[in-house]
Amino acid sequence: MNPVRLGYLYGFGAYLLWGFFPIYLKLLRPAGPVEILAHRIVWSVVFVALLLAAMRNIGFLRALARRPRTLAAIVVAAALIAVNWGTYIYGVNSDRVVETALGYFINPLVVVLIGVFVLRERLRPAQWAALGVGAAAVVVLTVDYGRLPYLALTLAFSFAGYGLVKKRLGLPAAEGLFVESAVLALPALAYLGWLAGRGESTFGHVSLGHTLLLVLAGAATAVPLLLFAGAANRLPLSGLGMLQYLAPILQLGCGVLIFHEPMPPARLAGFALVWVALIVFTVDAVRHTRRTRAAARTPVPVTAATR
Template identity: 70%
Template sequence: MWGMSEERRGYLYGLLAYVMWGFFPIYFKTLRPASPLEILAHRVVWSVVFVALLLTAMRNWRFLSRLLRSPRLLGGISVAAVLIAINWGTYIYGVNSSRVVETALGYFITPLVLVLLGVTVQRERLRRWQWAAVAVGGIAVAVLTVDYGRLPWIALLLAASFGTYSLVKKRLSLPPAEGLFVESSVLAIPALVFVAWLATTGDTKFGHVSALHTVLMVLSGVATAVPLLLFAASANRISMTSIGILQYVAPILQLACGLVIYHEPMPPARLAGFCLVWVALIIFTADAIRQGRRASRSRTATGSTAATVEPVTALPPH
C-alpha cells in the first residue's frame, strides 16, 4: 500500500472490514456444534484477551482512569455492552439456525431503524425522501411478515439492538479498541461463569470437538476486533457518506452466503420484500448523498468549516 493516498487506504480498509463481516456466516457456522450461547461467551472472553494484549502492546491503558472517575460513562458502557451482546447472540443464533438470509435482512434495514430512532428518541426531523424510504421499508416488513407467517423477529431484533447500541455509543467517546475492551469486560464475568458452568455439567463443546474447532473458538476474539479496527481506520480517512455506502457490502455478501452456499429458500414473496427494502435503501442513500453534496457546496460558498456531512450510519455491524 506504499504510495497509496490516505483516501484510497480508507476505502481499502473499509472494504476489507465489510468483506470480513460479510463472510461471518461461514465463520460462525464452523463453530457448531457449540450452542449460540457458548459461542457468544467465548467470543466475549477472547475479545477481552486479544484487545488487552493489543492495548498492552500500544501502552494505552490511560483511558481506564477516566472511566473510573465517571460513573455515568461506566453506566453508558454497561448499557452498550448489554445491547451488543443481544446483537451478537441474535446473529449467532440466526446463522446457526439456518436463517442467514434473515440476518442479512436485519443489516439491510438497520439504516432505516436508525432514522426512526433519531425521530423518536432524539426528536430529529426527517426530510420528505427519508419519510418515503421509511414508508417503503415498513411495507417491506409487512410483505416479509406475510411470507414468513410471522414477524421476521431475528432481522428486527438485530436492527433494533444495533440501532439502540448506535445511539448509546454516539454519546460515549471511546475509540474502537478501548470501547470493545470495556464492553467485553462488562460481559466477561457472566461469560466466564457460563463457560465454567458448561464445563462442570459436561455440556461444553470447547476443547471436545477438534483442535481446529478449539482454535477457531479462540480466534473469535480476533475475528471480532480486526474488522472493527479496520473500520475505524477507514472512518478516519473517508467521509461517513462513503462509509454508509460501503456498509451494504456486508449484508449483500451475507445474503449471497445464505442463498448460494447454504441454499436457503427465497420464494417470490420474500424476494419482493427484499426488493422493497433495496428500493428504500436506494432512496435513503441517494437523499443522503444529495444532502452531503449540498452541504459541501454550502461550505465552499461560505468558507465555513462548521457544517458536516450527514452520515448514513455511524457504526459498524456485528
C-alpha cells in the same frame, strides 16, 4: 498511500470480514449459540487486552473509573451488543442467514427512525418515503414468514441502539470493545464454567481445529471493528454509508448460494422493497451532502450591513 484510499481499503476489509462471518460461525458448531457468544466475549477481552498492552494504552482505565455516567453507558452498550451478537449467532446456526442479512439491510432505516423518536430530528420528504417503503417491506415479509421477521428486527434495533450509545460515548474502537467485553466477561466465564461442570462444553472436546476457532473468535470480532474505526476516521460519511451495504449483500449471498436457504418470490419481493427504500435513502443522503458542501463553499456577499 492517500488517506482516503487507505480509508476505503480499511472499510472494504471490515465489511468483507463481516460479510463472510456466517461461514466462520457455521464452523463453530456443534457449540451452541450461547457457548459461542461466551467464547466470543472472553477471547475478545484477551485479544484486545494484549493489543492495548502492546500499544501501552492501558492507562485509560484509570480515567474511565472516575466517570460513573460513562461506565453506566458502557454497560448499556455492552448489553445491546450482547443481544446483537447472540441473536446473530442464533440466526446463523439455525439456518436463517437470509433473515440476519435483512436485519443489516434495514439497519440504516432504523437509525433514521431512532433519530426521529429519540433525538427529535426532522426528516426530509425522501427519508419519510424510504421509511414508508421499508415498513411495507416488513409487512410483505411478515406475510411470507407467517410471523414478524423478529431476528432481523432485533438485529437492526439492537445495533442501531448500540451505535447511538457509542456515538455519545466517543470511545476509540479498541478501548470501547475492551471495556464492553470486560463488562460481559464475568457472566460469560460463569456460563462456560457451568457448561464445563455439566460436561456439555465443546471446548477441547471436538477437535484441535474447533478449539482454535473458538479461541480466534476474539480476533475475528476485534479485527473488523478496528478496520472500521480506521475507515471512519478517514472517509466522509457518504462514502462510509455506501460501503455498509457490502456486508449484508455478502451475507445474503452466503445464505442463498452457499447454505441454500429458500428465497421464494414473496420473500424476494420483500427484499426488493427494502432495496428500493435504501436506494431512495442513499440518493437523498448523497444529494443532501452535496448541497450542504456547495452551500458551505458559496461566498457570503458583503453588504453595508455586514461590513
